[in-house]
Structures are given as structure tokens and as C-alpha cells.
Amino acid sequence: MRSKLFVPGGRPELFDKALAGPADALSFDLEDSVPAEAKTRARDDVAAFVASPAMRQAAKLAIVRVNAPDTSWFEDDLRAVVVPGLALLNVPKLESADEVRAVVAALERVESDGARETPVGLLVNVETPRGLEHAAAMAVAHPRVAGLQLGLADLFEPHGIDRGDAAAVHAAMFAVKMAAAAAGVFAVDAAFAAIDDADGYRAEARMSRRLGFIGKSCIHPRQVAFANEVFAPTPEDIVHARRVVAAAAEAARMGHGAFALDGRMIDLPFVKRAEALLASLG
Amino acid sequence: MRSKLFVPGGRPELFDKALAGPADALSFDLEDSVPAEAKTRARDDVAAFVASPAMRQAAKLAIVRVNAPDTSWFEDDLRAVVVPGLALLNVPKLESADEVRAVVAALERVESDGARETPVGLLVNVETPRGLEHAAAMAVAHPRVAGLQLGLADLFEPHGIDRGDAAAVHAAMFAVKMAAAAAGVFAVDAAFAAIDDADGYRAEARMSRRLGFIGKSCIHPRQVAFANEVFAPTPEDIVHARRVVAAAAEAARMGHGAFALDGRMIDLPFVKRAEALLASLG
Amino acid sequence: MRSKLFVPGGRPELFDKALAGPADALSFDLEDSVPAEAKTRARDDVAAFVASPAMRQAAKLAIVRVNAPDTSWFEDDLRAVVVPGLALLNVPKLESADEVRAVVAALERVESDGARETPVGLLVNVETPRGLEHAAAMAVAHPRVAGLQLGLADLFEPHGIDRGDAAAVHAAMFAVKMAAAAAGVFAVDAAFAAIDDADGYRAEARMSRRLGFIGKSCIHPRQVAFANEVFAPTPEDIVHARRVVAAAAEAARMGHGAFALDGRMIDLPFVKRAEALLASLG
Numbered sequence: 001m002r003s004k005l006f007v008p009g010g011r012p013e014l015f016d017k018a019l020a021g022p023a024d025a026l027s028f029d030l031e032d033s034v035p036a037e038a039k040t041r042a043r044d045d046v047a048a049f050v051a052s053p054a055m056r057q058a059a060k061l062a063i064v065r066v067n068a069p070d071t072s073w074f075e076d077d078l079r080a081v082v083v084p085g086l087a088l089l090n091v092p093k094l095e096s097a098d099e100v101r102a103v104v105a106a107l108e109r110v111e112s113d114g115a116r117e118t119p120v121g122l123l124v125n126v127e128t129p130r131g132l133e134h135a136a137a138m139a140v141a142h143p144r145v146a147g148l149q150l151g152l153a154d155l156f157e158p159h160g161i162d163r164g165d166a167a168a169v170h171a172a173m174f175a176v177k178m179a180a181a182a183a184g185v186f187a188v189d190a191a192f193a194a195i196d197d198a199d200g201y202r203a204e205a206r207m208s209r210r211l212g213f214i215g216k217s218c219i220h221p222r223q224v225a226f227a228n229e230v231f232a233p234t235p236e237d238i239v240h241a242r243r244v245v246a247a248a249a250e251a252a253r254m255g256h257g258a259f260a261l262d263g264r265m266i267d268l269p270f271v272k273r274a275e276a277l278l279a280s281l282g
Numbered sequence: 283m284r285s286k287l288f289v290p291g292g293r294p295e296l297f298d299k300a301l302a303g304p305a306d307a308l309s310f311d312l313e314d315s316v317p318a319e320a321k322t323r324a325r326d327d328v329a330a331f332v333a334s335p336a337m338r339q340a341a342k343l344a345i346v347r348v349n350a351p352d353t354s355w356f357e358d359d360l361r362a363v364v365v366p367g368l369a370l371l372n373v374p375k376l377e378s379a380d381e382v383r384a385v386v387a388a389l390e391r392v393e394s395d396g397a398r399e400t401p402v403g404l405l406v407n408v409e410t411p412r413g414l415e416h417a418a419a420m421a422v423a424h425p426r427v428a429g430l431q432l433g434l435a436d437l438f439e440p441h442g443i444d445r446g447d448a449a450a451v452h453a454a455m456f457a458v459k460m461a462a463a464a465a466g467v468f469a470v471d472a473a474f475a476a477i478d479d480a481d482g483y484r485a486e487a488r489m490s491r492r493l494g495f496i497g498k499s500c501i502h503p504r505q506v507a508f509a510n511e512v513f514a515p516t517p518e519d520i521v522h523a524r525r526v527v528a529a530a531a532e533a534a535r536m537g538h539g540a541f542a543l544d545g546r547m548i549d550l551p552f553v554k555r556a557e558a559l560l561a562s563l564g
Numbered sequence: 565m566r567s568k569l570f571v572p573g574g575r576p577e578l579f580d581k582a583l584a585g586p587a588d589a590l591s592f593d594l595e596d597s598v599p600a601e602a603k604t605r606a607r608d609d610v611a612a613f614v615a616s617p618a619m620r621q622a623a624k625l626a627i628v629r630v631n632a633p634d635t636s637w638f639e640d641d642l643r644a645v646v647v648p649g650l651a652l653l654n655v656p657k658l659e660s661a662d663e664v665r666a667v668v669a670a671l672e673r674v675e676s677d678g679a680r681e682t683p684v685g686l687l688v689n690v691e692t693p694r695g696l697e698h699a700a701a702m703a704v705a706h707p708r709v710a711g712l713q714l715g716l717a718d719l720f721e722p723h724g725i726d727r728g729d730a731a732a733v734h735a736a737m738f739a740v741k742m743a744a745a746a747a748g749v750f751a752v753d754a755a756f757a758a759i760d761d762a763d764g765y766r767a768e769a770r771m772s773r774r775l776g777f778i779g780k781s782c783i784h785p786r787q788v789a790f791a792n793e794v795f796a797p798t799p800e801d802i803v804h805a806r807r808v809v810a811a812a813a814e815a816a817r818m819g820h821g822a823f824a825l826d827g828r829m830i831d832l833p834f835v836k837r838a839e840a841l842l843a844s845l846g
Contacts, residue, residue, distance in 0.1 A: 008540070010539075032539050032540060032549045032550050033538075033539045033540045033549065034539055035534065035537050035538065035539050037537070038537060128464070129460045129461075129463035129464035130464040132460060132464075133418050133460065133461075133464055136697050153549070153551040153552065154550075154551045156494075156551075157551035157552050157554065157555040158551050158554040158555055158558065159459070159463040159494045160494035160555060160558065160559075161459065161463075161492070161493055161494040162492035162493070162494075164492075165492040165493065167449070167452045167456075167731070168452075168456055168492070168493060170731045170732075170735075171452075171453065171456045171735065174731075174732055174735045177723070177725065178693045178696060178697065179693075179697075181693035181723040181725075182692070182693035182694040182696075182697055191547075193546045193547040193548070193552075194545060194546050195542070195545060195546070195547060196545040197545075210725070210726040210728075210729045210732070211725055211726070211729065211732060212720075212723045212724035212725040212726075219547050220547070252599065255599050255601065255602060256597075256599065257574075257596050257597045257598055257599050258572070258596060258597045260759070263758060263759060263760040263761075264757045264758050264759070265755075265757040265759060265783050265784070266757070267596045267597065267717070268596050268718075269717040269718045269720075269721035269722050270717065270721050270757075272721065272722040273721040273722055273723075273724060276722065276724065277724075290822070292819075292821075314821050314822060314831045314832050315820075315821045315822045315831065316821055317816065317819050317820065317821050319819070320819060410746070411742045411743075411745035411746035412746040414742060414746075415700050415742065415743075415746055435831070435833040435834065436832075436833045438776075438833075439833035439834050439836065439837040440833055440836040440837055440840065441741070441745040441776045442776035442837065442840065442841075443741065443745075443774070443775055443776040444774035444775070444776075446774075447774045447775065449731070449734045449738075450734075450738055450774070450775060453734070453735065453738045473829075475828045475829045475830070475834075476827060476828050477824070477827060477828070477829060478827040479827075501829050502829070
């Protein structure tokens, strides 16, 4: 999931275009972009689209961001959007392991209502200071948690933290990635509001890529190409990974656990990374 | 509280000058700057000044840094300085939520001794590695906690950490700000010992301002102007905040939750920040 | 311990040369560098060398990295290498305080088997995201813990984090140092795989030195000189520390707790650091 495109749930006229575009995942939003009076209609439009043959046949993940668990819309959102075709349920404003488990319980109530096949995974937003504090606990709270989604605007703006402070962005990314890695789940990078600033988007995407994030949110279709470009493994990465794995096999045959490759000591952790990269190519 | 001027409690000849100066807050010190044999006298001088009409009528916060709770001076310090006029009690070397609650209990014992009006708030120093580890727990330990005060000299120097390592300073600031934000309390930046280094002071103040700190400690009166300058909202900030709030009202009227302003997607978190900035102007 | 040289336990022909070299500590490895079929032999060779008169008479610390506690080799490793002459037992892949205490229990069982003099200290590796999360808890888990060893390859590579991301390296160092400082134990910096990149090694060593680490791991003998050079106190450091201590004594005589030296306010934390530096000179 290199690119995760934000699609406002209240604007169904945009859905087909989003589906036709190059984003790896579509994230239909029922939360901040949808005013209170439009919630019900947006919920139904999104549910219908996620379950549609066009969406289900596309090589794209369908994600829905529902309203927060402490709102009156949450349970109805779940009842509507947990349909075949939904890959990940994205839940905003979670701040503790208990809250994650409460979401799983609500999800299981909805699922037992009807007959649904594969269990839906949770994409847990980390977007408040308290959420960041408990990110590691949330990531291991339940096997349903598939990944952590960093949210920088909510994390920074209401507390007067400059969204443009690259070191603060890095610190938040590092904390979220460590929490995700400790739980063995993936991490997805935040949205970037300045839709005309391609260089800024790419710079932030490169930062999160170096930190092991698998992709970045896109608030506008034009950001999708940047994300796809930055998070794709380079040909050099692939060649290097193949050489590491081959050299590791050779070293094992010689009875060595560590070996030098291009003047660099290579041992188990490097081999694991190379294997993971090759596995991600499918 | 853009500027918080350190005033050595053992030097009462400096009090009037500090009061006449431009600092937003005066922090009278009874701890490190006062040798053991001068503690009693300093305590009485500070208590008298904090309670004086001149101090109480000034548009300045009165803060007293007492000796640490594990010293023999602590309880007597509290008994003396918790007087009308005291805005914040600054307590050094706290390292856990239990220690914060013990301070509150001591404070409440002192307050019940006499009749005092508004409850005094706590400004909790985060200035040891253990304190940093438990900063989030200390910030939520009791509603009396009004803010966290970063202390970098104590945090770094005894452990061989270079006070001039900007990335380490940033990391400590970020941790303290996240702890404060999770609790909904403010954060105040550390002192800066190189009193002749105006550029260094300003650079550090700008760093903490970007991280949402409300002000910075001043170890010397000449640093006060720098803090006041760096932490004041700029005219551009104010104009931008007014435009965000106006555009949000307009978007709400149109039924949109998110909108573009100057090529930037604006949604709830940005609106909240703008509202907070305008509210801080009074 | 400015330099800690990694010595592959399966290559005894390297032991004498390592002993003759300038490293402050030798860390004999029984883990990643030794393939399964060579574990028993490496264990015996290392144990014999650590207990040898040559090693015991050298002004060098002997450290052994054993296999992880969840492997079948662990208990036998302990039984073999806990000999007179062993200064620190280095244990990989620990992730919680309970695991640290289990290692201490295993160590105590081995020690009670025979008569050994001074208790061996633990050097706890912090080299997984979960280990980093619990680094502070591990450092205080038992008085036997003497220090924390950062491991960056294992922490970063399997999770797709770029080992060359200096800000990520700094963040991991800062977290480990804070955990160590909170417990009052030392921190040792990670290995650096690019053995031909002297500038890269020095840059990383300088970074960890600024963060209060006492030394850095060396994966190759040629890195030892770099570590010894970077972690030695400079003549200027020593002169400055002597001046701070002298000025503090003078200020105390005058009844001041804080004083200015070269335009810098000096109080207790600075004095403590200066005293620690002078004490480290022996």
C-alpha cells in the first residue's frame, strides 16, 4: 500500500474517478470531511460503492474511515460499511488498548449479525498525544490490528506544534514505527495538506520510507504518483537484496554466520531485511 | 507566559528591578541558587515580596521554586510562600505521579492552615531521566498540575549529555510537549546558561515555540526581550488565523467539513489551532 | 570502555591479536557470527581464553555475548563462560524486565555450582523495538545490570528502517541513554558495519559521545583507534572541568550557589558533570 487516497464520503461523484486512478488503496472518509447532516447519506453511498463489483474486482484496497467510537454515528457506520469488499476499517481518535478492544467487540457484534467471510482488519489512527503515548499498547491490543496510521494534523495543530517542523515530524514517525514494529504490524504515513507542494510531499514521503513506513496518505489525487514513486523499491534495492540473500546462502555453506559484502559486514538482520524486500515483490 | 525570569531568592535587592522589567512571570528561586545557610532568610524575603501589594498589582505571574520534597526545607518553604499573590508553585526533581500527588497533599495541608482564596497551581519540573520517563503520568497526576517545566541542565549535564546537541534538546522538548499536550497542560522551555549568546537563546526559543511551548525561562534579565519577541504571535499568524476561522464558518454554511485555503487542505485540527491562537490574544 | 571490539567466537586464531591490540574491551561472540554446528567448540575456546592468564592480566575487559535465552545453547553458554576473568555477560534479544531477571536467575544458578569471586555484571542489549520500549524497565530490573548496549542493525534492518538515517540513529541513542541514565548505568553505542567508512564511524561515535555514551562497538580492529580517539576526554574538557570545580569551591566560600564562568551561568548540574569527568580520569 504505497499510496492511500483520501476520498470524501460525502462526494460520491468522485468515487469512480478515484477507482480508475493509480492509488493502491482508497480510504473513504465518513469523519471530518462530512458535515453532521450528510453523515447518513455518505455512509450509505460509501457502503454501496465498497460492496460494488467494480470496487471488489479492482486491484485496490478498500478502507473506510468511520466516525470516532464516542460519536453517535459509530455503530451505524460499522453496521453499514462492514461489507464484503472492505479490507480495513480505519478508526480515528483511539487512545488506549481498551478502546481498540472495544472497537473489535463492536466489529464482532456487527459481523455476527450477518454472514461475512474474511475478518476485517483494523487500521488504528495515532493522531493525539495520548494516542502516541499508547501506540505500542494499541498495536498489540488485538490480532485484528493490521497497521497504525499516523495523523499529524490532529497530533500537532491543536497543540500549537508546527506541522512544518521536520524534526517533530520525524520524532512522531519514529515513535509510531517503533510501536508498529514491536507488534509486527505495518505503519502508514500521514496526509500532507499543501497539495501544490510536490517537493514537500516527496521529502516527507522519503523520510517515512527511510523509517520503514509502507506508504503515505494522499489528500489529493495528484499526490498519488509521488507516493507510488517514493515507496516503490528501486532496481538497485532489488539487486542488492538478491546479492545479500545469495551471499548469505554461500556463507552458510562455508560455515560462516557473518560475511563482508562491498566492504560492509552483513549478518542476520541485513539478510532478514533483504528477504522481506524480495517477498514484498510478490 | 512568554518569558519566565529566574530571580535568586537570596538576593532581595534584585526583586524590585525584576518587577519593573518586562518579564511575563517572575520565578523566585529557593533551591540551587540559595546556599543552605541562606535558605530561611531567602524564604521569608520571597514570601514577603510575593504577598506585597506591588507584586500583586503587577501584570505578572508570581512563581516560587521551592526546595525538592525530599529536603528538610520543603514543608517550611510551602508554609511560607503559599500566600495570596502566588500563582504557581514550581517543584523541582519530581519523578513520578505519586510524588506529584504527595506535593499536592502537602500543599493542601498548608492551605487548610489558613484561609486562602484561589488554589495554587503546580508547575512540575521535568529535569531528570526518570522524570522524563514519567512526564506524561506526572502531567495527569492531579488537576492542580498547570504545566510542565523542562529543565535541561539537570537532565543532561550530570549524565554527560552535551547541552549543545540541538537534536537532543529537540528530543527532550518533544517528549515534554507530548506529555503536556496529552494532559491538556502547558509546557515551558528551559533556561539557557550562555547569557551573552543572544542568537543561541533565540534559536532555542524558536525551536520550543515551533513545538508549542508557551514561553522560555530566562536566567538573566537581558534574555527577557528575546523570549517576549520569539513567543509573541506574529501579525501574519493573527491574520492567517482570522482567515481560517472565517473560511471555516463559510465552509460550514456550504455544508463542507474540509476546504482549501491558499492551496492547503484545511480541516478541523487547523481550525482549532487558529481559534486557540485568537483566544490567546485575549 | 571507549572501544569494545567484537571478536567472533568461532575464530580462535584471532584472539591473541585482539588481546594485543588497543581495544578497551573484547567482546567474544557466540551468537550471530557462529553457525549452529560450531557453537560448542566456540564456547569452549572462548571460555578457555577468557580464563587464561594472558587475558586476565591484560588491562582489558572481557565480555562474552552468549546466545539468546530462548535458544538451546543459552544455559550451556553460561555454564562454560562464567569463569574468573569474565567482566560482563552480554545478553542479546532481551525485551522485558522479567527476561532480565530470568537471566540473573540462570546466572546465579551457574555461579552457585562452583566458587566464583566477584559477581559478573550484565550488559543488556537493546536491539528490538520491544526492547527499546522496555529499555528503562530492563535497566532497573536488577542491580546486576551494569549497562545497556544499543544494537542498531537488529533494531532497524528487519523492519525496513534505514541504518543510515542519522535522525533515527539519534532517536534510538537518545532513548537508550535516557533509560540508562534513569537507572544510573552506562550506555555503549552500536556497531557500524561499513568497515571502510572511517568518517561515517567517527561521525556516529561523536553523536553517541555527545549523548553521554561511554564508548562504541567495533566490528573490525581498524575501528578501535577511531573509538579510542572520539571517546577520550579532550585536554580542553579537562581544563574546563578543573576550572568549574575550582570556581564552585570559591563560590561556595562566598555563599553563592550559582556563579558565572566565561559568561555562562554555572550551577549544580554543571559542577556534577565536571566532577564526573575528573573522576573518570582515575
